[in-house]
Amino acid sequence: MNIAIIGAGNMGGATALGLAGALPEARITVTAKHAATLEKYAARGLQTSLDNAAAVRGADVVILGVKPWLVQGVLQELLPELGGKVFVSFAAGIPASDLAAWLAGSGAAGIYTVIPNLAIEVGQSMSFIHEVAGTPGTLSCVQSLFDAVGQTAVVDERRLHAGMMLASCGTAFALRYVRASAEGGVELGLYPQEAIAAALQTVKGAAALLEARGTHPEQEIDRVTTPGGITIRGLNAMEEAGFTAAVIAGLKGGRKA
Numbered sequence: 001m002n003i004a005i006i007g008a009g010n011m012g013g014a015t016a017l018g019l020a021g022a023l024p025e026a027r028i029t030v031t032a033k034h035a036a037t038l039e040k041y042a043a044r045g046l047q048t049s050l051d052n053a054a055a056v057r058g059a060d061v062v063i064l065g066v067k068p069w070l071v072q073g074v075l076q077e078l079l080p081e082l083g084g085k086v087f088v089s090f091a092a093g094i095p096a097s098d099l100a101a102w103l104a105g106s107g108a109a110g111i112y113t114v115i116p117n118l119a120i121e122v123g124q125s126m127s128f129i130h131e132v133a134g135t136p137g138t139l140s141c142v143q144s145l146f147d148a149v150g151q152t153a154v155v156d157e158r159r160l161h162a163g164m165m166l167a168s169c170g171t172a173f174a175l176r177y178v179r180a181s182a183e184g185g186v187e188l189g190l191y192p193q194e195a196i197a198a199a200l201q202t203v204k205g206a207a208a209l210l211e212a213r214g215t216h217p218e219q220e221i222d223r224v225t226t227p228g229g230i231t232i233r234g235l236n237a238m239e240e241a242g243f244t245a246a247v248i249a250g251l252k253g254g255r256k257a
């Protein structure tokens with residue numbers, strides 16, 4: 001499969017590296033605005049180009065990874081080359097109706113918005129997929145591509161925003177938890193690297209436990225909270241400081257409703 005990634009920045013670049021690791025047989029071409037951006041991808045054996053239209057010409061799947069405000073302009077360059085191809089936009093916040101209108105007449109076989117997260121680079125993304133328009137086989141093509149680098153969920157447009165907040169912005173939120181844990185660990189006497197390693201392994205272990213047992217988080221919490229013990233005292237102190245409310249406020253992007 002030939003994949004063109006237009007805009008090899010944080011997300012496009014992470015996707016290129018993740019797909020290159022997961023699908024060694026795929027031919028992946030990445031483009032960017034500046035030649036310097038492409039150097040690290042060329043060094044990793046990917047095809048690189050500053051010519052978006054040329055990169056798209058030989059592709060089966062085209063992934064657009066530029067900032068949302070650049071999408072409409074860059075699409076003008078790509079439009080004549082998109083016939084019969086599967087088109088994926090990473091741009092957050094662009095309504096499906098706008099994307100469909102901008103791609104009208106392109107002849108693309110399928111049009112999708114996909115919101116992955118940065119862990120796509122290591123094959124551990126949680127990617128939300130919304131089908132703007134499709135033809136037989138295009139949704140399964142997109143799904144299998146992103147399944148190769150993590151997990152996917154196919155959602156309607158309304159749930160795409162929620163998915164993005166939880167899983168894409170959520171990467172930053174999870175990392176803040178890790179940072180906070182590590183800072184607390186240092187205050188308690190661990191060395192910084194020990195504290196980060198312990199926080200990471202604890203989060204990974206908690207996630208693995210829930211996945212393996214299929215339980216609700218609170219069921220596992222009940223198993224580690226001795227009545228009158230330090231875990232429940234710690235949890236209650238975190239709630240008193242607004243932990244759950246802070247996480248939900250973050251997921252709502254600071255909005256009240």
Ligand SMILES: NC(=O)c1ccc[n+]([C@@H]2O[C@H](COP(=O)([O-])OP(=O)(O)OC[C@H]3O[C@@H](n4cnc5c(N)ncnc54)[C@H](OP(=O)(O)O)[C@@H]3O)[C@@H](O)[C@H]2O)c1
Pocket residue numbers: 006007008009010011012031032033034035037052064065066067068070074090091092115116117118168
């Ligand atoms: N970051 C995330 O966690 C995340 C998550 C989900 C979705 N997204 C979406 O992904 C998209 C990209 O976000 P990002 O954070 O990866 O942005 P970014 O790091 O700024 O990357 C954008 C890339 O686009 C390139 N570019 C700009 N103009 C171009 C053009 N005319 N032709 C080809 N390439 C061009 C830039 O090249 P240069 O580097 O050479 O300037 C840059 O590498 C956005 O639409 C965002 O909503 C991001």
